[in-house]
Amino acid sequence: MAAPKKGRRPAGGQSRPGRALALILIAMVALTGGMFWSGHTTPRLGIDLAGGTSITLKAKAEPGQESAVNETNMNTAVGIIERRVNGLGVSEAEVQTQGRENIIVNIPRGTNEKQAREQVGTTAQLYFRPVLAVAAAAPQPAPTASSSGSPSASPKPSSSASGATAGEKSATPTATASTQGRALTEALKAPSPTPTGSASSSTTPKATGTPQATPTPDAAQAALEQKFATLNCLDPKQRSVAGQGVKPAEPTVACGEDAPGIWSKYLLGPAAVDGKDVDDAKGALDPQRGMWIVNMEFTDAGSKKFQAITSKLASQTDPQNRFAIVLDGEVVSAPSVRTTLSASAEISGNFNQQSAQDLGNILSYGALPLTFETQSVDTVTAALGGDQLEAGLIAGAIGLGLVIVYLVAYYRGLSLVAILSLGVSALLTYVIMALLGPAIGFALNLPAVCGAIVAIGITADSFIVYFERIRDELREGRTLRPAVERAWPRARRTILVSDFVSFLAAAVLFLVTVGKVQGFAFTLGLTTLLDVVVVFLFTKPVMTMLAKTKFFGNGHPWSGLDPKRLGAKPPLRRARRATAPAAADPKEA
Amino acid sequence: MSKLGDLGARLHRGEVGYDFIGNRKIWYGLSILITITAIVALAVRGLNMGIEFQGGAVFTTPKSEVSVSQAQEYAEEASGHDAIVQQLGNGSLRIQVGGLDTSQSDQVRSELAKDLNVPEDKIAAELVGPSWGEQIANKAWTGLGVFMILVVIYLAIAFEWRMAVAALIALIHDLTITVGIYSLVGFEVTVGTVIGLLTILGYSLYDTVVVFDSLKEQTKDITKQTRFTYSELANRSINGTLVRSINTTVVALLPVAGLLFIGGGVLGAGMLNDISLSLFVGLAAGAYSSIFIATPLVADLKEREPAIKALKKRILAKRAGAAAKDESPDGTDESYADEGEIAVIGPRAGRHGRAPEHRG
Numbered sequence: 019m020a021a022p023k024k025g026r027r028p029a030g031g032q033s034r035p036g037r038a039l040a041l042i043l044i045a046m047v048a049l050t051g052g053m054f055w056s057g058h059t060t061p062r063l064g065i066d067l068a069g070g071t072s073i074t075l076k077a078k079a080e081p082g083q084e085s086a087v088n089e090t091n092m093n094t095a096v097g098i099i100e101r102r103v104n105g106l107g108v109s110e111a112e113v114q115t116q117g118r119e120n121i122i123v124n125i126p127r128g129t130n131e132k133q134a135r136e137q138v139g140t141t142a143q144l145y146f147r148p149v150l151a152v153a154a155a156a157p158q159p160a161p162t163a164s165s166s167g168s169p170s171a172s173p174k175p176s177s178s179a180s181g182a183t184a185g186e187k188s189a190t191p192t193a194t195a196s197t198q199g200r201a202l203t204e205a206l207k208a209p210s211p212t213p214t215g216s217a218s219s220s221t222t223p224k225a226t227g228t229p230q231a232t233p234t235p236d237a238a239q240a241a242l243e244q245k246f247a248t249l250n251c252l253d254p255k256q257r258s259v260a261g262q263g264v265k266p267a268e269p270t271v272a273c274g275e276d277a278p279g280i281w282s283k284y285l286l287g288p289a290a291v292d293g294k295d296v297d298d299a300k301g302a303l304d305p306q307r308g309m310w311i312v313n314m315e316f317t318d319a320g321s322k323k324f325q326a327i328t329s330k331l332a333s334q335t336d337p338q339n340r341f342a343i344v345l346d347g348e349v350v351s352a353p354s355v356r357t358t359l360s361a362s363a364e365i366s367g368n369f370n371q372q373s374a375q376d377l378g379n380i381l382s383y384g385a386l387p388l389t390f391e392t393q394s395v396d397t398v399t400a401a402l403g404g405d406q407l408e409a410g411l412i413a414g415a416i417g418l419g420l421v422i423v424y425l426v427a428y429y430r431g432l433s434l435v436a437i438l439s440l441g442v443s444a445l446l447t448y449v450i451m452a453l454l455g456p457a458i459g460f461a462l463n464l465p466a467v468c469g470a471i472v473a474i475g476i477t478a479d480s481f482i483v484y485f486e487r488i489r490d491e492l493r494e495g496r497t498l499r500p501a502v503e504r505a506w507p508r509a510r511r512t513i514l515v516s517d518f519v520s521f522l523a524a525a526v527l528f529l530v531t532v533g534k535v536q537g538f539a540f541t542l543g544l545t546t547l548l549d550v551v552v553v554f555l556f557t558k559p560v561m562t563m564l565a566k567t568k569f570f571g572n573g574h575p576w577s578g579l580d581p582k583r584l585g586a587k588p589p590l591r592r593a594r595r596a597t598a599p600a601a602a603d604p605k606e607a
Numbered sequence: 608m609s610k611l612g613d614l615g616a617r618l619h620r621g622e623v624g625y626d627f628i629g630n631r632k633i634w635y636g637l638s639i640l641i642t643i644t645a646i647v648a649l650a651v652r653g654l655n656m657g658i659e660f661q662g663g664a665v666f667t668t669p670k671s672e673v674s675v676s677q678a679q680e681y682a683e684e685a686s687g688h689d690a691i692v693q694q695l696g697n698g699s700l701r702i703q704v705g706g707l708d709t710s711q712s713d714q715v716r717s718e719l720a721k722d723l724n725v726p727e728d729k730i731a732a733e734l735v736g737p738s739w740g741e742q743i744a745n746k747a748w749t750g751l752g753v754f755m756i757l758v759v760i761y762l763a764i765a766f767e768w769r770m771a772v773a774a775l776i777a778l779i780h781d782l783t784i785t786v787g788i789y790s791l792v793g794f795e796v797t798v799g800t801v802i803g804l805l806t807i808l809g810y811s812l813y814d815t816v817v818v819f820d821s822l823k824e825q826t827k828d829i830t831k832q833t834r835f836t837y838s839e840l841a842n843r844s845i846n847g848t849l850v851r852s853i854n855t856t857v858v859a860l861l862p863v864a865g866l867l868f869i870g871g872g873v874l875g876a877g878m879l880n881d882i883s884l885s886l887f888v889g890l891a892a893g894a895y896s897s898i899f900i901a902t903p904l905v906a907d908l909k910e911r912e913p914a915i916k917a918l919k920k921r922i923l924a925k926r927a928g929a930a931a932k933d934e935s936p937d938g939t940d941e942s943y944a945d946e947g948e949i950a951v952i953g954p955r956a957g958r959h960g961r962a963p964e965h966r967g
Binding site: 027043072096100112113114115116122257336396397398400409411412413414415416417420421424426464466470472474475476478483486489490495511515516517519520522523524526529531534535538539542575 | 616619620662663665668675693694695696697701733734736737738743744747748749750751753754758761762794798799801802805806809812813814816817820821824847848850853855857858860861862864865866868869872879882883886890892910922933938939
């Protein structure tokens with residue numbers, strides 16, 4: 019629809035107006051039916067019109083990093099949260115800072131509040147860590163397991179069915195005790211000392227000598243191993259703190275859910291790749307396995323790091339050939355590596371469509387620089403009093419009434435076409451907006467309502483351009499039927515050229531901007547497209563059909579197409595012969 | 608209808624018509640005057656940016672008897688800024704007021720405490736950052752920039768670069784005037800008004816393109832004739848689409864006028880009023896500039912083109928010759944209201960170009 023198309027059949031060639039009308043009628047019925055079937059019969063309103071939920075988040079300063087809660091980080095967090103809750107740009111959520119350490123997130127009524135809350139609060143710190151050991155969720159199946167006092171108290175055999183080696187390791191937590199322990203200690207260091215290695219190398223325990231030679235890191239190691247041994251991933255409380263607040267460069271323990279309700283615990287090496295190395299991520303359905311996964315593309319730096327770690331892991335044996343994908347301290351999945359990988363990776367785990375897409379969304383938009391805790395969740399009323407909306411609607415209705423009066427006064431019978439076209443356009447806009455609420459979270463705010471009111475002008479302009487073209491043709495002395503067909507190609511060109519500009523504005527703003535401007539652009543694009551659809555599939559066919567009726571075809575004075583009233587020239591044949599043109603053109607005289 | 612329809616017919620035939628191009632200097636002057644006023648107003652008074660852009664203070668009051676709209680009045684009185692009042696689930700009120708610093712916020716808090724009849728320390732006051740942060744604003748500017756470039760390229764391809772330039776000038780003209788009105792009236796600039804401005808951006812260009820489309824059609828075969836200069840044809844084109852322009856403008860403005868005058872009159876100031884004002888001014892300016900600014904500008908630019916220049920020379924020479932030879936018959940050429948001839952140029956030319964006998 020870009021450039022004006024010339025040289026199409028001049029007569030417009032719409033010989034089957036019934037077909038177009040049937041098409042739009044079916045579309046209207048189907049959409050309206052869909053709307054009632056879905057049960058969402060009103061568009062979702064934005065927070066300014068309907069109120070919604072206000073979530074207050076408080077930045078949690080990590081011990082020793084209090085200075086991290088500063089303006090820069092807060093603003094970054096606002097930007098990231100904004101994109102998370104408003105991924106498609108049409109949900110009209112608002113995000114702002116409050117005070118020094120709070121962020122307020124306002125979500126319009128009708129949004130999936132729980133999901134929004136999860137998305138908002140998730141820090142989304144993603145790390146790829148090499149797996150050093152895996153064990154079943156609880157330290158021991160025996161009830162005594164909970165007494166997690168001394169590290170030496172636990173050399174009981176593990177009865178865990180999953181992974182005998184891992185079980186053994188967990189059962190021998192002291193650093194010095196056994197070969198397994200040594201292997202583990204070795205493994206703890208393994209990922210770090212390679213010269214090409216990741217950012218983690220500096221803070222890991224020294225790589226030389228026996229474990230006993232370096233007492234300080236050993237103590238840390240011992241503590242960690244003890245932690246691993248006693249960790250009970252079946253306990254939600256322990257689970258939630260297991261991998262939290264750990265520096266990426268340090269080894270850690272974490273829990274991961276293998277299948278709903280079935281947990282494993284992991285002992286993990288320092289992070290090799292982190293979320294910042296992810297360039298883009300998307301939830302997708304893996305057609306082969308029929309499960310939801312998240313595909314990631316790494317940045318250049320990320321690819322190198324990922325290559326380094328996978329090439330190292332590929333030569334190890336299970337479980338040390340695995341790397342764990344750790345999101346906010348929890349292992350999402352821990353696939354084993356067989357070959358060296360680089361540019362992209364996929365995360366598979368217990369995803370459904372929603373959670374895969376959410377995670378893709380979150381990873382694409384980056385991790386929050388700070389950890390937040392939800393401080394309060396409040397419902398809020400509309401920022402704009404209900405009276406404002408009501409008065410606005412009444413005023414708009416009066417204005418629309420005046421438009422109809424004007425159209426009737428000016429176009430008489432023809433105004434029927436204009437009013438019906440406006441009606442079709444309004445109905446389609448309404449229904450589509452109502453359907454888009456549940457589909458993509460579209461919410462209508464006051465500016466969008468105003469945009470829709472302006473759209474009345476743009477939509478009406480399309481008919482007006484066409485009507486004036488028809489009248490010009492009549493004035494040239496044509497009868498209505500050829501006039502309707504001849505006027506169409508030129509009116510069509512004007513409509514397409516000018517609507518394209520509007521659509522361009524909408525498309526660019528939608529793609530480039532965020533937040534409310536994006537929402538506005540969406541409304542503009544939608545109404546522009548509908549304008550074209552209505553003119554092509556409704557206004558033009560209706561005109562073609564009406565031209566065949568006596569009332570319009572013969573130019574009844576009330577049809578709005580009376581050649582005499584329009585001051586038309588007499589038909590051409592007579593004009594040629596006419597000796598006294600003045601008589602043929604009484605209005606002019 | 609009959610009178611307007613008749614006018615339409617006479618405009619169509621070129622019997623009546625306003626000399627938009629000939630009088631362009633008057634309209635340029637008027638527009639420059641308005642634009643300068645707008646710029647001066649902007650420079651002197653600045654814009655009253657809302658809480659979304661500059662942040663402000665948020666007060667959380669305990670549950671009270673005061674209604675939301677009353678609280679809004681109190682807050683606006685106490686602060687002198689627009690206030691957004693929301694009721695929270697537990698019945699307490701959240702009042703957001705833009706443009707306050709810490710000391711002002713304390714002052715507003717104590718006044719609010721008096722108005723709402725609650726102890727001052729029960730009202731929590733905190734400064735809030737802008738929800739329309741720098742990032743969002745930057746993205747919006749980028750979007751606007753990209754759009755402007757693309758639309759100029761598009762217009763340059765679909766029409767020609769002169770029209771693209773003229774459309775852009777008309778657009779800037781419309782936006783400046785609208786922003787100037789904001790500054791003059793002192794309305795608060797909210798996200799809603801920004802979106803109003805963007806709506807105008809779309810409409811202004813849309814309207815200009817419709818007028819240009821007719822101009823392009825009228826002047827398609829300009830070099831193949833020697834009756835009319837470019838400016839004259841441009842003028843005909845404007846007059847030919849004048850009825851459409853009037854109708855469209857009326858239809859576009861009526862609902863907005865309803866919002867502005869009826870809605871605003873009933874409710875007084877409010878967000879609705881802010882948006883409808885920017886829309887009303889912008890739509891009117893958009894319709895005006897397409898006709899009075901954009902098209903004459905194209906004519907001005909076109910008349911500098913060598914081919915068009917030469918054409919004008921030839922036409923003037925021809926007219927002078929004709930006038931010298933025979934004074935009366937072609938005397939009307941100067942006003943080019945040569946009735947019945949409007950259809951000579953353009954697509955209709957082939958069908959009934961010869962109808963010189965058609966005169967009233």
